[in-house]
Amino acid sequence: MQETDVSMRASLSRHWPEYLIECWALGCFMIAVGLNVTMFESPRSPLYTLLPMATVRIALLAGGIGLVLTLLIQSPWGKRSGAHMNPAITLAFLRLKKIHPWDALFYVVAQVIGGTLGVLLVARFAGRLFTDPPVSYAITVPGSKGEAVAFVAELVISSTLMAIILAFTISPRLIRFTGVAIGGLVAFWIFVEAPLSGTSMNPARTLASAVPGMMWQHLWIYLLAPTLGMLIAAQIHLNVHGRDLRGCAKLLHPRSVRCIHCGYLCN
Numbered sequence: 695m696q697e698t699d700v701s702m703r704a705s706l707s708r709h710w711p712e713y714l715i716e717c718w719a720l721g722c723f724m725i726a727v728g729l730n731v732t733m734f735e736s737p738r739s740p741l742y743t744l745l746p747m748a749t750v751r752i753a754l755l756a757g758g759i760g761l762v763l764t765l766l767i768q769s770p771w772g773k774r775s776g777a778h779m780n781p782a783i784t785l786a787f788l789r790l791k792k793i794h795p796w797d798a799l800f801y802v803v804a805q806v807i808g809g810t811l812g813v814l815l816v817a818r819f820a821g822r823l824f825t826d827p828p829v830s831y832a833i834t835v836p837g838s839k840g841e842a843v844a845f846v847a848e849l850v851i852s853s854t855l856m857a858i859i860l861a862f863t864i865s866p867r868l869i870r871f872t873g874v875a876i877g878g879l880v881a882f883w884i885f886v887e888a889p890l891s892g893t894s895m896n897p898a899r900t901l902a903s904a905v906p907g908m909m910w911q912h913l914w915i916y917l918l919a920p921t922l923g924m925l926i927a928a929q930i931h932l933n934v935h936g937r938d939l940r941g942c943a944k945l946l947h948p949r950s951v952r953c954i955h956c957g958y959l960c961n
Contacts, residue, residue: 705796709954713800715775717808719766723779724812724832724902726762728824730755731832732816736823753885760881767873773951776944777873780896781805782920784943786856786928792943793955802898809902817906831907834892834900834916841912844891845919851883852895852923860931864941872945895920 706713733741734751745751767777778784781802788798813831816824825831836844858879862872884893894900900916903909932939943955 702796705794705800709797709800712775712797712954713804715771716778716801717804717811719772719775719777719808720779720805720898720902721808721812721815722766723762724809724899725816727759727899728813728816728820728832730758731829732820732824736826736829738823752888756881756884756888759884760877760879762877763880764873764877767876767945770951772873773944773946773948775801776942776953776955777946778943779805779898780920781898782852782896782924783856783859785921786924787943787955789925789928790932790939790943792939792941797954805898806901809898810905813902813906825907830909831903833903833907833909834894835909835912836891836915837889839890841915844912845915847887847890848894848915848919849923849926851887851891851893852920853927854923855879855883855895856924856927857931859945860927860941863945863947864935864939869941869947876945891915895923897921 733739734745734755736742742751745754763779766772766779769777778787778801784793784798784801784805787793788795793801817831823829855876858875859872862868862875868875880893880895883895887893894916897917897920900913904913942953944953947953947956
């Protein structure tokens with residue numbers, strides 16, 4: 695028990711900057727999501743009136759969110775923590791033993807806190823434009839085809855996202871493009887898949903909207919499906935590559951920035 699306590703305290707003492715970065719990153723992402731959804735989907739927004747075609751609005755919304763995601767991954771702080779911004783991604787890396795369990799725990803806690811604070815900040819400044827239907831805190835809910843379809847859709851898009859992350863992060867040639875690939879893929883999924891599930895792929899992202907909005911009805915889908923999907927992708931990756939896995943738990947791994955996951959420049 696003492697060894698466990700020491701390990702937890704040591705992790706907090708040494709790696710708290712990375713935890714705060716994960717909090718900051720998902721907070722910024724949720725601010726971007728909240729503002730984009732409000733601008734393009736609130737009937738009282740000028741852009742909603744200016745752009746009457748729903749397809750155009752969702753394309754711009756998807757592109758804006760994908761761009762912000764890429765910028766966060768490519769940012770100096772994103773390069774420091776690894777820019778998971780997603781508990782399902784963190785747990786998939788934990789399954790691959792690329793992140794320490796204590797770091798994984800604190801990453802997940804930081805992501806949930808950061809995302810929720812981001813949503814609360816948008817609610818504070820955008821008010822009812824953001825909190826009232828149809829925006830409703832940018833909540834993710836199943837589409838008209840129901841819960842089963844939403845669950846399968848979240849499972850598929852989440853496993854695809856994790857597969858792309860792993861394919862890029864193990865390749866010395868491709869890893870520099872990881873941020874662009876993830877941002878582009880998330881934008882694509884938002885554009886084509888949003889009517890089925892709202893395109894979450896992220897338990898903390900959904901929790902961040904559900905907690906302030908007090909909307910819990912379909913939460914199990916967005917906690918379970920993305921996590922299961924990314925763990926499936928991680929297990930397939932493990933089966934294909936075996937225990938001799940290349941890559942790290944960072945989405946980008948510049949040589950000038952320390953890495954708490956593989957120990958690079960930590961001594």
